Amino acid sequence: MVATQASTYQIRAVTTPADQDLFLDVPTRVYANDPNWVPPLRSSTAKQFSPSNPFLQYGKLQPFIAVTQGAKGPEAVGRVVAAVNQRLIEREGQQIGLFGFFECIADFAIAQALLDAASDWLRQQGMTAVRGPIDLSTHNSCLWLVDGFDSPPMVMMPYNPAYYPEFAERLGWQKAKDAYAYNFPLDKPLPTEFEKAHRIACKSGVTFRPLRTKGEGFEQDCLSLYRLFTTAFAGNWSSTPRTQEEFLEEAKELQSLVDPDVFPIAEYNGEMIGFFMGLPDYNIPLKQVGGKLNWLGILKFLWYRRQINQGRVIAICSLPEYRRKMVPLALIYLGMSGGIQKGKPYQRAELSWVYEDNFPSCKLIEASGGKIYKTYRIYEKAL
Known part of the structure; x- marks a missing residue:
């Protein structure tokens, strides 16, 4: 166990059904007082870790949780998943690992310990760099919101506390790429x-x-x-x-x-x-x-x-x-x-997401009247 300003906690790999339940509980705790949060379907998140997930035919993953001892038993205060997507490695020609499904209470030490656990596991798999947040693949949820926290996310778009990117940058993570969401009034x-x-x-x-x-x-x-x-x-x-x-x-x-x-x-x-x-x-x-x-x-x-x-x-x-x-x-x-x-x-549409260097799409959307109102980011770090 490690003591922090928030609590005494332990980082451990998810290995049992009870651990998985704790893993799935984390967002409810993190966003308890956030009016803009939209709870993801618990069953959809759990499905990502089922042996039937086609990702496991070409990748591997390891979830971790940060656990404290509450009045009624263990409580999870953070989580992360480290993943190796072999197809991405073959395409990019480098040993790039991924982290995703990250959620954490506002405690820098716990966030650091979770990201360190994911990085250590990826090093053990031979990875030399890590990129995220990406939930196994960019076809799933990815990106952290870095600007535009004043409204809820639209369907299938990410949302997170403002301290996630702040924590990552304090830990030396570098911006890999930004993406935009455009607001488009229909009046x-x-x-x-x-x-x-x-x-x-x-x-x-x-x-x-x-x-x-x-x-x-x-x-x-x-x-x-x-x-x-x-x-x-x-x-x-x-x-x-x-x-x-x-x-x-x-x-x-x-x-x-x-x-x-x-x-x-x-x-x-x-x-x-x-x-x-x-x-x-x-x-x-x-x-x-x-x-x-x-x-x-x-x-x-x-x-x-x-x-x-x-x-x-x-x-x-x-x-x-x-x-x-x-x-x-x-x-x-x-x-x-x-x-x-x-x-x-x-009454309005959101066009999202569009990478910052996708100039043809950005130009086309802006010509049609869309304006950037949210910015998202993916980070990278050498291992």
């Missing part, structure tokens, strides 16, 4: 260039339709989306392609949440060549659920989903050879138009 029409781009794309033979959300049509569209994601985003920083199995599993989880009016697809000669991926902000009802989708949680979710009045644009994608046909601008026009049509509740 003004897009510049006329976007509608013109849609007309040009249509005249050049590109056709547009909503994503299909049911049956065989949904499955076919998901396979096409997987091929497009894998091709168009192959060069993304610190990222490796998901397996088809991983992608389709994620797609099925989102199937019932999709609004086809804000998820237009672009096709050329019957082949998908682009898409605009918008999602309603389901964090609004999830905030009321408390992290558990039991029968009461489901009832609360269905009740509060009626309050959704905003959405997140997760990706705008076009194969490079179709950009001259104005496909990206046309997709923005259709996606935003779908969100403001009569009967739709959306």
Whole structure:
């Protein structure tokens, strides 16, 4: 045990079901008084550590917890996961390890001990550098918020106390890359260039339709989306392609949440060549659920989903050879138009996240009226 200003604590590897329960309990303690926090679904976090997680086919991981002795038994006051993603190592050509799932009370010594434990484990695996926060892969939650703490996160976006990045920087972690979230009010029409781009794309033979959300049509569209994601985003920083199995599993989880009016697809000669991926902000009802989708949680979710009045644009994608046909601008026009049509509740959109050095996307979003309102960061450190 080690004594700190907050408590006496012990760092230990998660090895038992009881330890895993403590691991899953940490966020509730950290964010107990934070009105902007949206509890993640406990079952979704637990699933990441199941032996059936496809990540374990090409990676390995080790969770750690910081434990104190409370009045009713052991209590966890911090957690972290160290991970080795072999695909990322092969792609980048360096022994880069990852840390993620980090949560910690406002105690610098405990945060330091957790990050040290993750770093020590990664050294033992032969890693020479560590990067994070990345929850196993950038396709999962990653990044720490460093600016824009005054509002809740949108669906599938990270959130954290302001002291996380402060602690990391005190410990010598360096910025690896920043990413932005853009705020986009929907009370003004897009510049006329976007509608013109849609007309040009249509005249050049590109056709547009909503994503299909049911049956065989949904499955076919998901396979096409997987091929497009894998091709168009192959060069993304610190990222490796998901397996088809991983992608389709994620797609099925989102199937019932999709609004086809804000998820237009672009096709050329019957082949998908682009898409605009918008999602309603389901964090609004999830905030009321408390992290558990039991029968009461489901009832609360269905009740509060009626309050959704905003959405997140997760990706705008076009194969490079179709950009001259104005496909990206046309997709923005259709996606935003779908969100403001009569009967739709959306008052604003968030376009996120966009890396700071993705100049074409930043320029396009800013031209359409988006303004940066949150900044996120990934850190690195040599081991």
